[in-house]
Amino acid sequence: MDDDAVEELRAALPEGVVVTTESALEKYRHDWTRDASAGHPRAAVRAENAEQVQETIRWAARHRIGVVPRGAGTSLSGGSMAVDGCVVLSLERMNRVEIDLAARVAVVEPGALNVEVKRAAAAEGLWYPPDPSSFEICSIGGNIATNAGGLCCVKYGVTTDYVLGMDVVLADGTLVTLGGKRVKDVAGLSLLKLFVGSEGCLGIVTRAVLRLVPAQQPASTVVATFPTVADAAAAVVELGRSVRASMVELMDRASINAVEDFQPMGLDRDAGALLLVQSDAPSGARAEEVAAIVAACELHGAKEVVDTDDPEDGEMFVQARRLHFTALEPRGAMLPEDVGVPVPQLPELLAEIEAIGQRHDVEIPVVAHAGDGNTHPAIVYDSADPDSERRARLAFDDVMHAAIRLGGTITGEHGVGRLKKGCLEDQIGPDVMALNRRVKEALDPDGILNPGSFV
Structure with a gap:
């Protein structure tokens, strides 16, 4: 330059x-x-x-x-x-957050952290639901760029469900305002949704209007341990038939042990898998929903099922789940995955991931937003060993192709970015890939926005 x-x-x-x-x-x-x-x-x-x-x-x-x-x-x-x-x-310096209590929205700049929006909303008795595991350190701009979800999305949806408006700077420097504080607005094409999840390839978000909801009631928590991941996944499928839980998270044995090694929390190291399920149903229906969760876990062979109404006990297990990626960092380099499938195919996907790890002789601890079929396998390898990295990258591609074969996706909430772009066309096909490129070329003809990313 x-x-x-x-x-x-x-x-x-x-x-x-x-x-x-x-x-x-x-x-x-x-x-x-x-x-x-x-x-x-x-x-x-x-x-x-x-x-x-x-x-x-x-x-x-x-x-x-x-x-x-x-x-x-x-x-x-x-x-x-x-x-x-x-x-x-x-955009880290653009971090202002303003709560409009009457309109029940947050007006935020892209550098504001997810946790800062949650805290500002909570001070007014409101809640911003999108809840990535990294909510304490990730920014709203990044959440919008990838349409982030998180632990609560099984019941409350993902980022796009809460974006009512935004200001976007286009590739020629024009600033446009899309949407606003209106809950309903169908004037013109749905351009607002086009920019959510576009990974900075179409424009730069400089302000967002986010829908807030009344504060969530303290949840009841069910923790179940299973002999195998397959048993836990079968319980998840069962839950989906009758329960609208507010959280359905899975940890496999490798993830449980990684967390215990990093920060002992009393998790069962011998369990093949752990399910963390929460219910925030109204008090009149809460006991019935918790009973249904317990029954589904027991039906599919849970070794132990414990339920509690104590928010602190529940939060301890949530924190254990959130520690997954952090706990893996001391173990070596990592290729984080984000593949998802329709919930009925979750048991088969988890079995495929286990087989891929064995085939390539790599460790792949798995956690999952199991209630919506979104898994986070993390392929751990030794960056100083070229053969270890080679096997890890082969496993990385195999996991994505396994999800595609099962009718799933290479990314549920992390985005395609640069690491997954080689598999995008395998999922969406050449015609849809060409359509993506046509949209990109229309809005960014010189290709200056986030070059080298997925389109």
């Missing part, structure tokens, strides 16, 4: 917004995947408002320079890691 072009950008923005030193840029190279293929950006723009985002995009359009948008950098698909010669557009 021409240094004169970078100086032009620096001159157009306030002092300290543009950084170019190697030490300053290092933090913007990688996302949570820490993938070795991350490139070297020429500059990073730490935008403070929408006008600075517009200025950056107009500059990039003039010079045909790629822009990688970035929030908190917690992407698990390589979607926010840098490419060589790009400019990273960091």
Whole structure:
């Protein structure tokens, strides 16, 4: 990149917004995947408002320079890691949150963390449901970019169900406002939904209007351990026939033991799998729903089933589930998966993942948002051993193809990013892939937005 072009950008923005030193840029190279293929950006723009985002995009359009948008950098698909010669557009400084109690919405900037929105809503007796495991460190902009879900989505839906409006900077620097504080609005094409889940390839979100709901009541918790993952998965399918639980999470033996090694919490290390199920049904129906959950677990061979109404006890098990990825970090490098299938195919998918791990001689601990068929296998390998990495990457592709064969998806909520783009067409087919590219070319004809990602 021409240094004169970078100086032009620096001159157009306030002092300290543009950084170019190697030490300053290092933090913007990688996302949570820490993938070795991350490139070297020429500059990073730490935008403070929408006008600075517009200025950056107009500059990039003039010079045909790629822009990688970035929030908190917690992407698990390589979607926010840098490419060589790009400019990273960091939105971390745009973090304001405003609650409109009368309209029951949060108006937020993209750098605000999910937990900050939850806290601001809770202070007004409201709740923002989308609940990724990384909710304490992931940004709303990233959640919108990947249509994040999380532990509560089995009952309460995913990010797109809560986005009522947004401001988006397009590839030519134009800022458009889509939707607003209106609950119902069908004027024009559903462009709002087009940008949710687009992974920064179509535009840069600079403001979002998020729907809030009344605060969730404390949940009752059922914890069941099973001899095998297959038994636990069968119980999940059974639950789906009769219960609308607010959380249905699964941990396999490897994940249970990884968490216990990292932070002992009293989990049963000998269990083949653990199911964590919660009910927030109204008090009149709560006992009946909990009884149905217990019965489904017992029907499918649970070794032990415990239920509690104590919120602190329930939260302890939720915290154990959330620790999965963090607990695996000390064990080596990791390729995090995010494959999903229709719930009836969940037992078969989990069996396929186990077989893939054995075939390639790699460890694949699995947790799952089991109630909606979304699994998170994590392929652990030794980054210093080329053969270990080779086997891990073969397993990574095999897991995605297994999900596709079962009528599922290569990503339920993490996004395609750069790590999974080679398998996208295998899932959606050439015609739909071409349609994706036509949309991308219409909105970003020069391909400057998040280059190297899925389209």
